Amino acid sequence: MDGRDLVRSVKVVGSAGAAQGLMRVRAAWRRRRADAAGLPARGAERARVPGAVRGVEPGPGGGVVRFARSELRVMVAVNGAVFWGWDGATAEPSYALAGGCPEPDPRAVLEPDTDGGWRVVAERVTVAVSRHGAVEVSTPGGVTLRRELPPRWWEPVGGGAARWMQRAEVAADARFFGLGGRASGPRLRDGTYRLWNTDPGRAFAPGDDPLYITMPVQVVVADAATHLAFYDTTWDGTLVLREGEEGAGSGHDRPGTSEVRADGGPLRCWLMAGPPARVLHTWASLTGAPALPPAWALGHHHARWGFGDEQEVRRIVDGYRVRGLPLDAVHLDIDHYEAHQVFTVDKERFPKLPTLAEDLRREGIRLVSIVDPAVKAERGNAVFDGGRAENAFVREASGRLARGVVWAGESVYPDFTHARVRAWWGGLYAERLAQGFAGFWHDMNEPVSFTAFGESTLPRSARHDLEGRGGDHREAHNVYGLCMARAGYEGLRRLVPQERPFLFSRSGWAGMQRYGGTWSGDVATGWPGLRASLSLVLGLGLCGVPYSGPDVGGFDGSPSPELYLRWLQLAAYLPLFRTHAALRAGRREPWEFGDEVLGHARVALVERRRLLPYFMTLAHLARRTGAPYVRPVWWGAPEDRALRDCEDAFLLGDALLVAPVLGPGADRRAVQLPRGRWYDTVTEQVYDGPGQVLVDAPLSRIPVLARAGAVLPVRGADDGLELEAWAPRRGRSGGGLLMPDKGDGWDEPEVERYVSRWEGRQVIVEREAEGGAVAPSYPVRVRGLG
Numbered sequence: 001m002d003g004r005d006l007v008r009s010v011k012v013v014g015s016a017g018a019a020q021g022l023m024r025v026r027a028a029w030r031r032r033r034a035d036a037a038g039l040p041a042r043g044a045e046r047a048r049v050p051g052a053v054r055g056v057e058p059g060p061g062g063g064v065v066r067f068a069r070s071e072l073r074v075m076v077a078v079n080g081a082v083f084w085g086w087d088g089a090t091a092e093p094s095y096a097l098a099g100g101c102p103e104p105d106p107r108a109v110l111e112p113d114t115d116g117g118w119r120v121v122a123e124r125v126t127v128a129v130s131r132h133g134a135v136e137v138s139t140p141g142g143v144t145l146r147r148e149l150p151p152r153w154w155e156p157v158g159g160g161a162a163r164w165m166q167r168a169e170v171a172a173d174a175r176f177f178g179l180g181g182r183a184s185g186p187r188l189r190d191g192t193y194r195l196w197n198t199d200p201g202r203a204f205a206p207g208d209d210p211l212y213i214t215m216p217v218q219v220v221v222a223d224a225a226t227h228l229a230f231y232d233t234t235w236d237g238t239l240v241l242r243e244g245e246e247g248a249g250s251g252h253d254r255p256g257t258s259e260v261r262a263d264g265g266p267l268r269c270w271l272m273a274g275p276p277a278r279v280l281h282t283w284a285s286l287t288g289a290p291a292l293p294p295a296w297a298l299g300h301h302h303a304r305w306g307f308g309d310e311q312e313v314r315r316i317v318d319g320y321r322v323r324g325l326p327l328d329a330v331h332l333d334i335d336h337y338e339a340h341q342v343f344t345v346d347k348e349r350f351p352k353l354p355t356l357a358e359d360l361r362r363e364g365i366r367l368v369s370i371v372d373p374a375v376k377a378e379r380g381n382a383v384f385d386g387g388r389a390e391n392a393f394v395r396e397a398s399g400r401l402a403r404g405v406v407w408a409g410e411s412v413y414p415d416f417t418h419a420r421v422r423a424w425w426g427g428l429y430a431e432r433l434a435q436g437f438a439g440f441w442h443d444m445n446e447p448v449s450f451t452a453f454g455e456s457t458l459p460r461s462a463r464h465d466l467e468g469r470g471g472d473h474r475e476a477h478n479v480y481g482l483c484m485a486r487a488g489y490e491g492l493r494r495l496v497p498q499e500r501p502f503l504f505s506r507s508g509w510a511g512m513q514r515y516g517g518t519w520s521g522d523v524a525t526g527w528p529g530l531r532a533s534l535s536l537v538l539g540l541g542l543c544g545v546p547y548s549g550p551d552v553g554g555f556d557g558s559p560s561p562e563l564y565l566r567w568l569q570l571a572a573y574l575p576l577f578r579t580h581a582a583l584r585a586g587r588r589e590p591w592e593f594g595d596e597v598l599g600h601a602r603v604a605l606v607e608r609r610r611l612l613p614y615f616m617t618l619a620h621l622a623r624r625t626g627a628p629y630v631r632p633v634w635w636g637a638p639e640d641r642a643l644r645d646c647e648d649a650f651l652l653g654d655a656l657l658v659a660p661v662l663g664p665g666a667d668r669r670a671v672q673l674p675r676g677r678w679y680d681t682v683t684e685q686v687y688d689g690p691g692q693v694l695v696d697a698p699l700s701r702i703p704v705l706a707r708a709g710a711v712l713p714v715r716g717a718d719d720g721l722e723l724e725a726w727a728p729r730r731g732r733s734g735g736g737l738l739m740p741d742k743g744d745g746w747d748e749p750e751v752e753r754y755v756s757r758w759e760g761r762q763v764i765v766e767r768e769a770e771g772g773a774v775a776p777s778y779p780v781r782v783r784g785l786g
Contacts, residue, residue, distance in 0.1 A: 020405070020409075020450075021452070023405045023409060023410055023450075024405050024450045024451055024452045025452040026405075027403070027404055027405045027410075027449055027450065027451045027452075028451035028452040028453050028454050030403065030459075031404075031449070031451060031454060031455075031458075031459045032454060034396045034397065034398070034402070034459040034461050034462070035459050035460055035461045037397065037398065037461070038396060038397030038398065038459065038461025038462075038472070039397075039460060039461045039472075040156070040158070040160045042156060042160075043156065043157065043158065044156070044157045045154040045155060045156055045157065045163075046154070046155050046156075046157055047152060047153070047154055047155075048069055048070070048152070048153045048154075048155060049069065049132075049133070049150050049151070049152055049153075050067035050068070050069055050070040050072070050086075050132065050133035050150050050151070051067045051068025051069040051070070051132075051133075052067060052068050052131060052132060053065060053066070053067055053116065053117060053118070053129075053131040053132070053133075054066045054067060054068060056110060056118055058110045059073075059075070059104075059110075060075070060104035060106070061074075061075040061076045061077060061104025061105050061106075061108045061120075061122075062074035062075045062076055062104070062108055062110055062120040062127070063110040063118075063120070065117075065118050065129050067132075067133055070086055070087050070133070071086070071087065071088060072084060072085070072086055072129060072133065072135070073085045073086075073088070073089070073090065074110075074120050074127055074129065074135075075091075075104050075108075076104065076105045076108040076120055076122040076125065076127065077101075077102040077103065077104060077105060078102060078103045078104070078105045078106075079102055079272075079282050079285050079286075080105075080122075080123070080124040080125070080272060080273075080274070080278075080282060081102065081270055081271065081272040081282050081285075081286060082125055082127055082137060082270065082271045082272070083101070083268070083269070083270050084127070084135055084268065084269055085266060085267070085268035085269075086151060086266075086267040086268070087153075087266070087267065089266035089267060089268040090268075091232075091268070091270075093467060093469070094232055095234060095479045095482060095483070095509060095510075095511060096230070096232055096286070096287050096509070096510040096511045097286055097287065097511070098286070098287055098288030098289075098511060098514060099288070102285065102286065105122055105123070107122065107123060108120050108121065108122040109121050109122075113128055113129070113130075115130060115131060116130075116131040117129050117130040117131045123140070124140065124273065124274065125137055125138065125139065125140070125145075125271075125273060126138050126139075126140065126142075130150075132150050133150035133151070134147060134148060134149050134150055135147070135148040136148070137227070137271055137273070139224060139225060139273070143224040143225075144171070144224075145170070145171075145220075145222070145224060145225055145227045145271075145273050146168055146169070146170055146220070146227060146229060146271065147168065147169045147170075147255075148166060148167070148168045148269070149166075149167045149168070149169070151164055151165065151166045151267055152164065152165045153267075161235075161263065161264030161265070161474070162264065163261070163262065163263055163264065164261070164262055164267050165259065165260065165261045165262075166231070166259070166260045166267060166269075167257060167258070167259045167260075168229070168257065168258045168259075168260075169255040169256065169257055170220050170222065170244070170255060170256045170257070170258065171222040171223065171224060171244065171253075171255065171256065172244030172245055172246045172248070172253035172254055172255055172256065173222050173223050173244065173246055173641070174220050174221065174222035174243070174244060174256045175187050175220070175221045175222075175243070175644045175645070176188040176218060176219070176220055176241050176243070176256070176258070177218075177219040177220075177221065177538075177539060177542050177632070178215070178217045178218050178219040178228070178539060178542050178543050179193050179195075179214065179215060179216070179217060179218065179239065179539065179543070180211075180213040180214045180215035180217065180539065180540065180543055181211050181212060181213040181214075181518070181520075181521075181536045181539060181540050181548075182209060182211070182535065182536070182539050183204055183205065183206045183207070183208055183209065183211060183523075183532040183535060183536065184206045184207065184209065184532075184535065185535040185538070185539050185647070186534075186535045186538035186539045186542075186632060186647055187644070187645065187647055188241055189241075189243070190241060190242050190243055191240070191241060192238050192239070192240045193209060193210070193214075193238065193239045193240075193241065194209060194210040194214065194236075194237075194238050194239075195210070195214045195215075195216055195235075195236065195237040195238065195239060195262070195478070196210055196214060196236045196237075196477065196478065197210070197211075197212055197213060197214055197446045197477065197478050197480075197481065197507045197508075197509070198210045198211060198212065198214075198446060198457075199212060199444070199446050199448045199456060199457075199521075200522070201456055202522070202556075203522045203523065203524035203525070203529070203554065203555050203556035203557075203582075204521070204522060204523060204524055204529075204532070205524045205526070205528045205529060205532060206528050206531060206532045206535070211521060212446060212481075212506045212507045212508075212518075212521045213481075213506075213507060213508050213509070213512070213518060213540070213545075214478065214509075215230075215509060215510050215543050216230060216231040216232070216233065216237070216239065216260065216510075217229075217230050217510055217542075217543045217544075218230075218239075218258060219279070219542045219543075220256075221276075221634060221638045221644055222638075223639055223641075225273050225274060225275075225638075226273065226274065226275065226276045226279050226638050227271055227272065227273035227274075227279065228270075228271065228272050228273075228279050228280075228282075228283055229258075229269060229270070229271050230269065230270045230271075230283075230510065231260050231262070231267075231268070231269050232266070232268050232269065232270065232510075233262050233264070233265030233266055233267070233268070234265060234475055234476070234477075234478045234479050234509065235262045235263045235264040235265040235474055235475055235478075236262070236263045236474060236477070236478075237260060237261050237262035237263060238260075238261050239258065239259070239260050239261075240257075240258070240259040240261075241256075241257070241258055242256060242257045242258075243256045244256035244257075263474065264474060264475070265475065270286065272286075275638070276631075276634075276635050276636075276638060277625070277627055277635070280542070280544065280625070280626040280627055280628070281625050281626045281627070282626075283544050283626055284513075284544060284625070284626025285626070287510055287511040287513070287514070287544055288511055288513065288514035289513075289514070289623045289624070289626070290513040290514070290517075290544070290545070290546050290547065290619075290622045290623050290626070291489065291500070291501070291503075291513065291514060291515055291516050291517075291547075291623075292500055292619055292620065292623050293500065293502055293516075293517070293547060293619060294438075294439075294499065294500045294502055294743060294744035295612065295616055295741055295743045295744060296328045296329060296364070296366055296438075296502075296743070296744070297328075297329070297439060297502045297576075298328075298575070298577075298612055298615045298616060298619065299326065299327075299328025299329065299577070299608070299609065299612065300326055300327055300328050300329075300577050300578075300605055300608060300609075301328065301329040301330070301331060301368070301576070301577060301578035301579070302316065302320070302327060302329070302330055302331070302578070302579050302588070302589075303330070303331030303332075303333065303368075303551075303578055303579065303580040303581075304331075304333065304579075304580065304581055304588065305333040305334065305335065305580075305581065305582050305583045306333070306335060306581075306582075306583040306584075307332060307333070307335065307336065308335075308349065309349035309350065310349065310350050310351070310352065310353070310356050313330060313332075313356065314356070314359075316330070316589060317330065317360060317363070317365060319589060319591060320589075321363070323590075323591060323598065323602070324602065325590060325601070325602055325605050326605045326606060326608070326609045327365055328364065328365060328366065329365060329366045329367070329368050329438075329439065330360065330365060330366075330367055330368070331367075331368040331369075331370070331441065331578070331580070332367065332368070332369055332370065333370050334370055334372065334407055334443075335349075335583075336349070336350055336353075336369075337408075339376075339408060340376075340406075340407035340408040340409075341375075341376045341381060341383070341408050342371060342372050342373075342374070342375060342376075342383060342408075343371075343382075343383050343428050343431050343432065345435060353435045353436060354434070354435055354436045356436070357435065357436020357437065357438075358436060361436070361438075366438035366439060366502075367435075367436055367437050367438060367439075368437060368438065368439035368440065368441060368502070369432050369435070369437040369439075369440055369441075370440075370441050370442075370443050371429075371432070371440050371441070371442050371443070371488065372406065372407070372442075372443050372444045372445070373413055373414060373416070373442070373444065373445045373447055373480075373484050374404065374406040374407075374408065374411035374412070374413055374444060374447065374448075374449075375387055375393070375408075375411055375412050375413070375414070376408035376409055376410070376411055377401070377403055377409075377410050377411055377412045378409075378410075383428065384412065386424070386428075387412070387414060387424070390420070390421065390424045392414050392415065392418075392420075392421045392424055392425070393412040393413060393414060393415065394412070394413045394414070394415045394458060394462050394463065394464060394473075395462065395463050396459060396461065396462055396463070397461045397462070397463060397472070402458055402459060402462040402463075404447075404448075404449025404450070404451075404457075404458060405449055405450045405451070406444060406448060406449065406450060407444075411449075413447055413458060414484075414487075415464050415465055416480060416483035416484045416486070416487050417464045417465050417466045417467060417476050417479070417480075417483050418464075418465035418467075419467070421465075421487070422483065422486060422487035422490065422491075423487075423490075423491075425484075425487040425488070425491065426487045426488060426489075426490050426491020426492070426494065426495075427491055427494075427495075428491070429488060429491045429492055429495060430495055433495060433496065438502065439501075439502035439503065440488060440492075440501075440502070440503045440504075441503070441504050441505070441506075441519070442481065442484055442485060442488065442503065442504070442505040442506060442507075443506050444506070445480060445481040445484045445505060445506060445507045446477075446480065446481060446506070446507045447477075447480050447481075447507075457473075457477060458473050458477070459473060460472060460473045460474045460477075461473065462476075464476035478509050479509045480507065481505050481506065481507030481508045481509070481512070482505075482507075482508045482509040482511065482512050482515075484505065485503060485505045485508060485512055485515035485516060486514075486515050488501075488503050488515070489501050489503055489514075489515035489516060498745060498746075499744045499745065500744050500745070500746065501515075501516070502516070503515060503516035504516045504517040504518050504519055504547065504548075504576065505517075505518055506518065506519065506521050508545070510543070510544070511544075512545060513544050513545045513546065513547070516547065517545060517546070517547030517548050517575065517576060518540065518545060518547075518548045519548060519549055519550065519551065519576055519578065519580075520532075520533055520536050520537075520548070520549070520550035520551055521551075521555075522551070522555040522556065522582070523536075523550050523551055523554055523555055524554055524555070524556055524557070525553060525554025525555065525556050525557030525558065525559050525563075525585070526554060526557065526559075526563070527563060527662065527663055527664060529550075529554045530554075530563065530566065530567050530570065530660075530662055531648075531662045532550075533549075533550030533567070533570065533571075533574075534570065534647075534648070534650065534660065534662070535647070536548065536550065537549060537550070537574055537575070537630050538630060538631075538632055538650060541628030541629070541630050541631065542628070542632070544626060545628075546575060546619075546622040546626075546627075546628040546629050546630075547575045547576060547619070547622075547629075548574070548575060548576055549571055549574040549575055549576030549577055549578055550567070550571060550574070550578075551578065551579070551580040551581065552564075552567045552568050552571045552577075552578060552579040552580070552588065553567050553568075553579060553580075553581060553585075553586075553588045554567070554581075554585075555580065555581060555582050555585065556581075556582050556585055557585055557586065558585060558586025559586065560664075561593040561594055561596075561597045562664060562665075562699065563664070564588070564593050564597065565593070565597050565600055565601060565699065566660065566661045566662070566702070568590070568601055568604055568605075569600075569604045569660065569661070569701065569702045570658075570660035570661075570662075570702065572604040572605065572607060572608040573608075573611075573630075573652050573656070573658045573660075573704070574630060575615070575618075575619075575629045575630065577608060590602070590605075596699075599700075600699060600700045600701070603700065603701065604701075609715060610714050610715045611712075611714060611715075612715055613713035613714055613715055613721055613738070613740075614652075614653065614655070614712050614713055614714060615629065616739065616741045617653075617713055617737055617738055617739045618652070618653045619741075620739040620741065620749065621653075621737070621739070629652060629653060630650050630651070630652060631650060631651040631652075631653075632646070632650060632651070633646045633649055633650060633651055633657065633672060633674055634646070634674075635651055636651075636654070636674060637674050637675060637690075640674065640675075640690060642672055642690070642692075643672060643674060643690075646672040648660070648662055649671055649672065651674075654707065654710070654736075655706060655707050655710035655711075655712050655726075655736060656681075656704055656705065656706055656707070656710075656712075657671070657673070657674070657678060657704070657705040657706075657707070658702065658703075658704050659671045659695065659697070659702060659703040659704070659705070660702050661697050661702050666697055667696070667697055667698050667699070668694055668695065668696055668697055669694070669695060669697045669703065670692050670693070670694055670695075671687075671692065671693055671694075671695050671703060671705070672691075672692050673687060673688075673689030673690055673691055673692070673693060673705075674689050674690060675689050675690045676688075676689055676707060676708060677689075677707075677708035677729050678705040678706065678707060678708065679705060679706045679708065679726055679783065679784045680695065680696075680703065680704075680705055681704045681705065681706050681783075682701060682704075683696070684783060684784055684786075686784070687705065706726045706783075706784070707726065707734070708726055708727065708728050708729055708732070708734060708784065709726060709727075709728030709729070709732060709733060709734015709735065709756050710725070710726045710734055710735075710736055710756075711723055711724070711725045711726075711734065711735055711736030711754040711755075711756050711765060712724045712725075712726075712736055713736070713738040713740075713778075716779060720778075720779075721738075721740070721778050722778050722779040722780070722781060723736075723738070723754060723765060723776055723778050723779070723780045723781070724781050724783060725754075725756045725763060725765045725780055725781065725782045725783070726756075726782075726783050726784045727756075727758075727763045727782060727783070727784035727785050728756055728757065728758065728763070730758055731758070732757075733755055733756060733757040734755070734756040734757075735753065735754055735755045735756060736754050736756075737751055737752065737753055737754070738751075738752040738754065739751055739752070740752070752767060753767065753768040754766065754767050754768070754776065755767075755768060755773065763782045763785070765780045765782070
């Protein structure tokens with residue numbers, strides 16, 4: 001027995017309570033024993049590199065280049081994406097790809113290169129493969145975007161999964177973004193980032209890594225172009241980033257580097273390059289269109305771990321109503337369950353839950369339920385009994401059910417990598433729908449098992465179906481939350497086919513946007529947590545997950561009135577707008593922070609409601625194009641290096657620039673502007689970019705600037721739709737889009753395009769139509785006229 005683990009065990013028993021503590025100690029030792037018996041011992045390894053080139057075999061979109069000790073498949077797809085896979089790896093099977101591998105580009109040609117290697121020449125990129133296995137992707141003009149050095153494998157002498165390492169070089173001026181949900185960022189500095197979905201077990205701050213959603217998705221922004229590189233393996237790994245330096249060492253540039261190490265899985269990569277909008281569009285075409293939330297899900301949500309009972313829910317809803325504060329959804333946490341058991345209701349505290357749900361719905365408020373994957377391992381529990389009958393639960397290598405400890409006690413876990421299990425689990429949401437719930441948030445699905453020491457998850461040796469291929473938790477862990485989201489989403493599609501499902505998940509992987517969004521998880525209360533909230537949303541958006549948001553006020557503590565207000569003001573411009581807090585944290589209702597904060601909070605909440613048609617349009621655009629609602633300020637001008645380093649502001653669509661206040665005591669702040677004219681949306685003061693300007697940021701609001709010429713759909717004073725047009729510069733024109741939505745169905749709205757221009761001394765707004773421009777069908781309000 002390890003002495004340190006024994007000490008940890010004693011501490012856990014003392015801090016968690018005797019019964020729960022002993023379960024966590026047993027779970028830790030059980031996990032250790034399972035892995036000792038079920039995982040192959042890693043002994044001697046043999047290192048391998050590709051060796052020298054031996055020959056080629058042309059194929060669709062590229063071909064196969066054979067080396068002495070490996071082979072490399074290269075394919076350029078019709079959408080411009082580049083795929084390469086070593087050792088016979090193909091694009092499928094993959095949990096990331098939505099519709100399978102895209103068609104190869106028939107115009108791409110494999111031809112000899114000058115150094116004895118080969119290259120694939122396509123319209124948008126050239127892929128050169130050196131004679132020793134380096135892969136270089138460059139623009140048609142010959143500018144190198146990424147150079148992957150020959151990979152290296154370490155293979156167990158007795159057989160088993162091979163570890164591998166892939167090192168890449170990028171331009172000296174490049175900046176790194178992405179990698180899923182990272183608290184430090186959104187720009188990723190030099191350091192090591194782990195690729196293993198992890199519940200930190202406490203509220204997290206910017207220095208904590210990894211978190212709930214890790215993705216091997218890099219977005220690299222450089223002068224030459226933006227590119228996205230995706231290493232399609234679900235195994236545990238690390239990624240080491242080092243930014244380059246221009247003019248380093250005798251005037252020579254030092255390139256930036258990316259080094260990926262994985263414990264197993266195929267070595268295969270996708271790369272797509274171009275302007276950011278094209279890159280994200282290509283990424284969405286590969287991994288799937290983002291799910292479209294119902295309109296109510298873009299409003300304000302109120303949640304808390306610790307709603308005592310039905311009366312407290314009604315009291316809080318009444319508090320919003322009597323104070324004139326918009327509210328669109330209320331979330332119930334695990335305390336509404338019977339003894340924390342999933343798909344149950346505590347009948348004493350919520351005796352008439354369907355009635356409560358119906359009463360709230362009449363007021364325009366939906367109920368949202370938490371759903372955890374762990375199932376209490378107790379006979380008589382209907383979900384446990386049903387799952388055993390379906391053989392639905394993950395098992396250890398020995399054949400015993402893999403057990404862990406979560407809120408309900410000793411628990412088992414559905415194997416969501418099996419289609420039959422996903423169908424069974426998806427059918428269980430019928431119970432939630434019967435209780436009146438309209439939406440669902442998945443929690444604890446990294447998956448989590450509380451342990452006294454070691455990793456707080458299932459044994460790595462636990463067996464999974466993996467779509468019939470078979471494997472263990474080393475391969476399944478990172479996609480467990482993704483597959484759970486798929487089970488819930490597809491189940492809801494079958495149960496309520498006429499409505500768009502609303503689902504968001506704490507854990508996930510590349511492609512999770514197909515089934516919904518995510519939230520920050522347990523972000524720490526404090527100014528660093530506020531900054532981390534913005535980093536997470538921006539980083540996830542660049543990885544293809546456009547719908548996310550933080551716990552307003554932080555998860556664990558009691559925010560000061562100023563911190564709470566600044567968090568609320570930021571979140572009012574983020575896709576998921578939700579207050580939430582832990583069981584013992586301070587209150588989060590706006591009226592709990594005094595009359596001044598209440599007044600300013602009302603302004604933010606009302607402005608969010610006014611912008612709902614714009615948010616709905618952004619949601620439809622995200623589904624069609626992959627563009628996130630929340631975008632870094634460099635989105636339209638990645639060549640502007642000052643914008644690349646701006647991490648404290650963002651674009652909301654094309655029309656608005658939001659500059660939140662991320663520190664205490666501020667009443668002004670510097671804002672880095674992209675090129676063009678911008679208007680303060682409150683004072684209508686004019687600012688011209690590019691460059692940095694000082695903008696007023698009183699406690700009553702955060703700076704929000706509108707782009708000159710923008711046309712935004714907003715909710716008018718009578719709750720009808722109207723168009724808010726910001727005057728373009730003289731001699732220039734502008735415009736905007738509207739996608740009117742009926743709320744929660746599947747009708748595809750027509751894109752309405754509006755153009756703004758000067759005509760004499762007036763700004764005219766017209767709708768583009770067949771045969772010419774026509775007058776808008778909605779009232780138009782022109783702003784920025786001085």
